[in-house]
Amino acid sequence: MTELASFQAETRQWLEENCPESMRQPFNSESEWCWGGRKFEFISEDQRIWMQRMGEKGWTVPTWPREYGGGGLSKDEAKILAKEMRALGCRKPLESFGISMLGPALMKFGNEEQKREHLPKIARGEIRWCQGYSEPNAGSDLASLATKAEDQGDHYLVNGSKIWTSYADQADWIFCLVRTDSSAKHDGISFLLFDMESKGVSTSPIRLISGSSPFCETYFENVKVPKENLMGELNKGWTIAKYLLTHEREMISSIGESFATVSPSKSALKTIGTDSEGRLANSALRRDCAQMEIDGMAFFLSLERGKDEAKAGQGMGAVSSMFKYYGTELNKRRMELQLAIDGADSMVWQDDPKVPALWLRSKANSIEGGTSEVQLNIISKRVLGLPDK
Template identity: 60%
Template sequence: MSDLDQFRSETRAWLEANCPPEMRKPVATDDDVFWGGRNTKFSSEAQKVWFERMRDKGWTVPDWPTQYGGGGLDPAEAKVLREEMAAINARPPLSSFGIWMLGPALLKYGTDAQKAEHLPKITAGLIRWCQGYSEPNAGSDLASLQTRAESDGDDFVITGQKIWTSYANYADWIFCLVRTDPTAKKHDGISFILFDMASKGVSTKPILLISGKSPFCETFFDGVRVPKSHVVGTVNRGWDVAKYLLQHERAMISGMGGRSAGRPLGQVAATTVGSDAQGKLDDPILRGEIARFEVDEAALACAAERAIDLAKAGQGHPAFSSAMKYYGTELNKRRYEILMSAGGIDALEWESPRSKEGARARDWLRTKANSIEGGTSEVMLGIVAKRILDLPGA
């Protein structure tokens, strides 16, 4: 038995013994996701147990170094763990922008002190992070951001406004893009800085969305004082860090809604649409749409797997996450159009126990942001055209 086979059988046994049955069901509501942080609460004992066991194993972030509370797994082992977790539909023990976005950037650009300070608190779920990127006048054209950080001794003093800050009202710390040199060209005067959301001068205001929920906030900085040592990478070179982080963010968003654990979409649809005498969905055109969707979804999963393998082999293209982000988000929107069509009248009830307070409709509306957040589909295609295809003037 190879080392990897050995690792697989041990992992399978460990998961079997340690993953509570409740944690092997598809995520159904917001409460099913554990985000960590100072003010966090577990929604169930099983969620707590699962998180703690995985944390102690280093498997909240399996491929980070053990010195920061990660699992120290190599890429092949990490893949085995993902596969074994998927095989039993195990939920992620911890969801976190620290894991998906900030961590990779800190590992590449952070100082030893910054890594030692922040990474262990991410893996242990102690600090919840949010992302201060977009501004009211800097959306797709992110590099035109205006939040300014003025030098004052050992500190920067930060003033300005961010928008679309996911869960800023729950976050403990923020990683934030600020303008440190207003005279430089727009990409050259930006710095990437970390600070505590409890700092004086920070305030947040949730934005009510079409889904009736408020996953995003407006975030205001009024003379927030932040030590200069909190800049990640070089002052005025924050755009490099920002872009690197965006690659990870786009890979994350691409996978949103995917990995369809649980029943095939066609069977979900059959519960409302009904089936004919042969057991086929009683709407042949919808059935065809679902089959086409599942082809594309399965093919995308192969591409996501290959993207990781290519990166490992040193053959990946840094802009490929934009390609995946485009396809994954358009696909997720398609999934929810299908679900709404399948749900018919039942899916339209906004407030009723029958509809779980309009759960499907709210999720459907939420997916419309997928192709906007983290870079719009149009921006993604522009990046592919320019950086991969090398088309002129793109």
């Protein structure tokens, strides 16, 4: 038996023995996701056990090195793990900004002590992170951020506020962009890590048009942050911020990926029915469904091609902007089409995960993580080489 084949057999056996039965069902809604962290309330003992077992094995982050709490798997082994999890219907054990965003940046820019301190806790789901980027006056122009961190000898004193901080009210730690030099724009930004329980930190959830409150406004009033919590060099935080934004874009486009192969025509057949020739009874809607499904297919294949090119070292460059732009616009279209399919029924108010709330929530897809317009700017400049002036 080859090494990979025996790995596959062992993996299957381990999953069968360790994945609780109730964790082998598809998620009914986002409310069943496991986020971990100090404040998290598990929906069941099974959910807690599943996260814990996977965390101990390092399989929440299969390819991270073992010394940082990862599984130390090769890409091929990680593929097998994912395949076996799919085959068994295992739920994702841990949803985490620590894994998808901070982790890769920490690995690249953090010092050894920071990696050993934070990465294992992310892997085990012990600490939940949030991202302190946007500010009330720094949205698309993120680098104009004004939250200040003043050097006080052994610590920084942080003052200011952040907005659109996802789940800040439930997070344990924050990775935060702060201004450490007001005489330079991009070169005056630093990257700080600190505990949300620090004195002077407060949060207030923002209610959205969709009825939910995933985002917060976060305030810092004379928050003392130890000097060793600076990640990377002083005033070089923008480089880390950009790197991390790439990962955020990839995460957001992967949401598009999960919907890309859904066929709106299936639900249209139920609500609209067919004519005497078996065609969807509304021909305009039929055309919209066909166009949507073809674009979904093309987008899905493009994500696949993007991965294949990256593996072969022929990356297209700035592809994350393309996928972020196209995937989120596609998702908005998909939700509009769903309203057309459901008709006035879609106007009856229903919370997440029902259509009315999802439709409204989708409007944020092309705003968060860099607006569509910002992505088009990036493509224009970095891919097409169109000049600024």
